[in-house]
Amino acid sequence: MEQSFLFNSASLVFLLIISSITYIFSKKINFPYTILLVLIGLILIPLSKISFLGFINDFSLNPNILFFVFLPLLLFEAGYNINIRELKNNWIMISILSIFGVILSSLLIGFSLFLGLNLVGFNIDFLICLLFGSLISATDPVTVIAIFKGLGAPKRLTLIFEGESLFNDGTAVALFMIVLTMIMNGGEVDSLDVIQGIFSFFTMIFGGIIIGGTGGYLFSKLLGHIKYNEEAEITIALLSSYTVFIVAEYFSHHFSFLPISGIIATVVSSITIGNYGKYKITPKSEDHMNKFLIFFTFVINSLVFILMGLTLDSIEAIFLDFTIPIIIAILVLLLARFLTVYLSIGIVNSFKLEERVPEKWKSILFWGGLKGVLAIMLVMMIPSEGNAGFEKILEFENNIGWTYSYHFKDFLTIITISSIMFSLFVKAPTISYLMRRIGIGKVEVFEKVEEEEWKIIANLKIIEKLVKFYKNNFLDKKEYLKLKNKYKNDTKKSVRKIKEILRNKEDDLEIFIKRIIYKYALGIEKQYLKKLFFYKKIEEKNFLTMLNDIELKIQSINNRLKNKGEEEKEKPCFLRKMLLLNTKFNIYDIYIINRTKYTIGKKVIRDLKSIPNEKSIFDEKLLKYVIGIYEYSCDLANKKRVEIKEKNPIEIGLLEKNILNKTFLKVEEKLLKDLNNKEIIPVKFYNNLIGDLNKELYSNSKPSHLS
Structure with missing residues (x-):
């Protein structure tokens, strides 16, 4: 026992060291890390045959550990960083792809694979084909998003990929569990089973939303009571993912007639905490938690992808015997993804349900639908020899007349890993070429302007800090002037670039400069408001009301930047709108809101007045224009504040x-x-x-x- 544990530990440490070296190497050669890991896993197979390296194969991922320990935190990391306002603006497209798309894809893969395999002489039952369709239909954004960031893909395209992947995990698992249950029940399906399956699917989705939303709200409230304990903050935030996941799975286990998806619950909970509870966590705690999540996802993805290659060594079936089924499976997957993406986008664009999805994005969404971690987790959940439930697998194989020397889990494992490898080795490396070919990586005019805007804002913040350092004698005059002139010249350079981009459009230039200043001012507002809320100088309901107002203004500015024509009227964030439901504002709330507006407004004015006002950087009248907006707002807020104070001294x-x-x-x-x-x-x-x-x-x- 002790020796076995030692070899397991040695294997784990060895694989993590290899993964770390691979990661460093992938950065140097600018090649997707996950693809290299699978290659390394394949290379390790012959190495593990050498006697003193035999321990390499000792470590394996238990499906229960994958599902109950690793998956909740992976989902939390993805959901926590999703901006709910951006998600709201694209929720129809994401919902269609992640629910309708996964159902359609699973059925298409199931039927097409069944017909294709039987056509070439492989007698594979339809339920097995449908099980494969459900487990392989979810997409994995890890590799694609890394490529997108490197090429500067549009933010909305990236969000659609991330959103689809986040939510289609829940749909895919729900379908997988329904089909697996049918298989475990002997594989005899009648109309009642189909109705039960449809009912179970909806209870999984909507039950998950209810439990996840409730859990996220309660944990966010709890975080508000432990602000001065950083260790507890991080622990509570991370445990929220496990709690809602386990509650949902526990409920499903004891009330099998009313199953609930733990994945959907965890996703909804993490989005709630990321957009509502996040403001109650200290900046230091949030920074530590983000670093932990980055480390954790690195470890899990490393282990799963490197073991993907090693897994092939444990399958007793001869890999070459599956050449034809693998080719058919890959062709079926491509067909299903093509039809799913083009049909889903066609529905959104034809019925004008949301902002139009550009035609050239269709090919990227189709080709970028890579497969990954979840598919491996699900195929490992099928009971194998020595595990509970394996006798039911044998009963099912006997009922369908399974005559092959291997079990159907081995068959699914081979075509699943082969499909993932195809997406990693063929699709992933060619995404960059496809994006450049159709011009998606090309930086738009408004993006160039926005890039220079942020350079200006960053430089102005640095200049502001330099002034403070100089006043506090942290810098001598010579060094201070040298650094100040450097950042001032960088700011001037950015302004000149904006003028070049928008030359012959003087009106546009003035609007963009105003926008730079106003967006900078709104950023100060938002930052200071969070600080006041953190120190309990403003109540939660008042904080959410003011935060919504600021974010609507920021979104309005962003919409105008994209020249959408008529300005889009933004609606309050749905999550915060629900949190403020039935909230009553009394005279003291109105006093606090106006007092806070006045306090923040004065701070913004001070910060704006500290900006260097040489005409070569900003036209003074544009700076005064934005300052004037805040002076007027401060005056109104102060008058209201004084009026309330006089009536209630x-x-x-x-x-x-x-x-x-x-x-x-x-x-x-x-x-x-x-x-x-x-x-x-x-x-x-x-x-x-x-x-x-x-x-x-x-x-x-x-x-x-x-x-």
């Missing part, structure tokens, strides 16, 4: 006193941290003091009688 006085107390507590917190960093205060006293301070600092800013 005692209550508002207590509220202001409470807010002022928070400000002093924040100063005290900063002082304590500074003393601790300089090792002036003993750690024991620091921990006690900072703990008591945090409890008071992160409590509600509103006096109890105003709640």
Whole structure:
């Protein structure tokens, strides 16, 4: 037992070392990392036959570990980073591809593979073909997204790929479990089984949405109560994915007539936390969590893809005997993906359900539909010899007259891995060529302008920091002037580039410059608002209301940049709209909102006035124009604030006193941290003091009688 564990550990460490070296090498040669890993896995097969390297094959991924330990966090990482506002703008396209598309693809693959295999003499039951269709229909964006980022693909195209992959996992698993259940029940299917299957599919999807949404909301609320404990924040956020996944699977296990998809639940929960709970996590905790998720996905993808190559060595069937089924399977997959993508986009464009999807994107969505981790996980979930449920597999094989020397799981494993390898070795390397060929990687005019805008904004922030460093004597005058002139000249260069791009369009140039300044100002608003919310100087409902307002303005600016013609009227984010449902705003909420608008507005004005105002960078009148907007907004907010205060002097006085107390507590917190960093205060006293301070600092800013 001890020796077995030692060899397993040695195998795991060896594979991770090889994966890390492969990753570094892939970056140097600019080649997709996952493709190299599969190649390395194939190379390791003959090496594992050498006696002193025999331990390489000792480590294997248990399907339960894959499904219950690795999958929830992989889903959390993907969902947590999805912007719900962008998702909302493309939800119809993504829904059609991930639900209708997966169902259509599974059926097309099932029927076509059944007919094709039987035509060439392979007597494979339809349910086995349909099982393959369900497990292989989900797409894996890991390799494609890496290529997209390298070539600068349109953000919307990337979002559609990510969104489709995120949601079609749930659909594919739901279909897979339904078909596998039919197989485990002997394979005899009647009309009642079909109705039950359809019912189960819908309960899986909608049950998953309900449990995921509820779980995400509750965990987000919980995160709001532990802001001063970074370790607990990260743990709670990550455990949310496991909790909703296990709850959904537990419910399905005990109430088999009402199954719920753990995958859908985890996806919805992670999106909720990423767009609602994220604001309640300290920036430091969020940074640590993001780094952990990047590391975790690297480890899992490394192990799965490198073991994909090694898995072929464990299959007893002769690989060459499957040449014809593999070719048929690949052709069927291409046909199904082609019809699914072109039909789905055709529906959206023909009925004008959403912003039109460009015609040239069809070929990228078709060819970029790669297969990956989930397909391997699902094929491993089919019971094999020695596992629970294998007797039912044998019963099914006996019922359908299975005469081959290998089990149907081996057959599915071979064509699944072959299909994944085709997508990795043939489709993935040619995506870049296809994108360049049809001009998708080409940078549009508005993207060039936007790139220069962000350079200007970054340079202005650096100049602002330089001024502070110089005032605090961190820089001498010579070095300060040298650096300031460098970034000022870089800013001027970006402005000149924008002028060149938009030459002969003076009106457009003025609009774009105003947009740069206004977008920069809105960014300051959003950042400062989050800070006020984090320190409980503004309540959650008021924070969400103001955040929605800022994001709508940012989205409106982005829409105008793309020259969509008539300005698109943005609607509030659905998730936050639901969270604010039945929320009542009293006079004190209105006071706090106006007070916050006034405070943030003043900060924005100060920041804008600190921008170098030489005409060679910004025309002064454009800067004054945006400052004027904020001065007018501050004036209105202040008048409303004063009006409410005059009508409710005692209550508002207590509220202001409470807010002022928070400000002093924040100063005290900063002082304590500074003393601790300089090792002036003993750690024991620091921990006690900072703990008591945090409890008071992160409590509600509103006096109890105003709640």
